[in-house]
Amino acid sequence: MPDGLLQHGLPVIDIADCAEGGDLHKVAAAIRAACTGPGFFYVRNHGVPAEVIAGAVEASRRFFHLPPEVKAETRANLVHRGWHRAGGAVMEGATKPDLKEFFSIGLDLPEDHPVVLAGEKLRGPNQWPAAVPELRPAMEAYFAAVGACGARLLRAVAISLDLPADFFAPSYTLPLQRTQAIFYPPQAPDDLDGFGVAPHTDFGCITLLWQDDSGGLEVKERQSGAWIPAPPLPGTLVVNVGDLLGRWSNDRFASTPHRVVNRSGHERMSIATFYDPNFDAAIDPRALGATQPVYEPTTCGAHILGRFAQAFAYRKTA
Numbered sequence: 517m518p519d520g521l522l523q524h525g526l527p528v529i530d531i532a533d534c535a536e537g538g539d540l541h542k543v544a545a546a547i548r549a550a551c552t553g554p555g556f557f558y559v560r561n562h563g564v565p566a567e568v569i570a571g572a573v574e575a576s577r578r579f580f581h582l583p584p585e586v587k588a589e590t591r592a593n594l595v596h597r598g599w600h601r602a603g604g605a606v607m608e609g610a611t612k613p614d615l616k617e618f619f620s621i622g623l624d625l626p627e628d629h630p631v632v633l634a635g636e637k638l639r640g641p642n643q644w645p646a647a648v649p650e651l652r653p654a655m656e657a658y659f660a661a662v663g664a665c666g667a668r669l670l671r672a673v674a675i676s677l678d679l680p681a682d683f684f685a686p687s688y689t690l691p692l693q694r695t696q697a698i699f700y701p702p703q704a705p706d707d708l709d710g711f712g713v714a715p716h717t718d719f720g721c722i723t724l725l726w727q728d729d730s731g732g733l734e735v736k737e738r739q740s741g742a743w744i745p746a747p748p749l750p751g752t753l754v755v756n757v758g759d760l761l762g763r764w765s766n767d768r769f770a771s772t773p774h775r776v777v778n779r780s781g782h783e784r785m786s787i788a789t790f791y792d793p794n795f796d797a798a799i800d801p802r803a804l805g806a807t808q809p810v811y812e813p814t815t816c817g818a819h820i821l822g823r824f825a826q827a828f829a830y831r832k833t834a
């Protein structure tokens with residue numbers, strides 16, 4: 517498939533040139549068009565090995581098939597790590613909780629790491645289930661590979677915003693990256709108002725998504741407001757702009773609503789990675805060149821904590 521070809525209305529961008537020595541400007545031009553257009557695109561040559569993806573998916577699947585009381589041994593804690601049961605997430609404006617359940621990891625920081633000792637929120641070690649010992653190496657390998665892809669991609673994003681390629685790097689020394697294996701039960705055909713994930717925009721900077729072959733992801737078209745399918749394309753990840761990058765870029769790039777409805781008749785799995793900067797990274801549109809900022813400066817952590825407080829039941833009852 518040639519570069520830039522539209523698949524189902526969404527561009528496919530070959531990001532091989534994000535590697536050392538590649539033509540970043542070519543990728544950046546395609547990213548700028550995608551991020552000022554649909555806000556969603558596919559990437560090929562993303563560098564996450566197929567066997568790393570397969571390992572993370574299969575180990576996660578084994579985990580999700582465990583009895584709930586076993587999964588609950590790694591129930592999500594206040595640093596957002598572990599198993600999030602179905603029903604624990606409600607998207608803004610939704611009338612019902614999402615049908616999905618998910619297992620979330622982040623940067624694995626020991627209890628004696630300076631930022632953990634300093635009490636920085638959302639920091640700490642990951643949780644792992646004893647019942648699926650292979651989950652840890654599999655998810656850690658995926659986390660590292662997809663994070664490296666996110667870092668390469670942000671070099672092109674920086675250029676697409678007329679910034680130096682390494683602009684984002686100092687804000688990503690301890691990324692608030694969250695990688696979540698997600699499990700969607702099949703939805704009953706007569707369930708017309710249930711969602712695997714209800715319409716929402718992502719909270720963070722950029723999202724990198726692997727999805728299985730079930731389909732079900734739908735993206736809101738900016739002009740028409742129609743929901744268009746973003747079906748799986750072999751060998752690609754789906755990338756989209758989140759609210760934090762919208763805010764940081766003063767709306768030069770904007771997040772796009774999307775949702776998941778699993779009408780495949782069988783379970784669906786995906787792995788979403790929210791590749792976000794350091795907790796204390798300053799999110800100031802002026803740093804990205806805005807002369808008339810429409811947003812007050814904030815930090816990544818303050819923004820994400822605000823969105824978490826609205827969305828996740830475990831943070832309300834804790």
Ligand SMILES: O=C(O)CCC(=O)C(=O)O
Pocket residue numbers: 698713718725727733774775776785786787788
């Ligand atoms: O599973 C998917 O296809 C999308 C998940 C998603 O939108 C999210 O977790 O924010």
Ligand SMILES: [Fe+2]
Pocket residue numbers: 716717718774
């Ligand atoms: Fe999302």
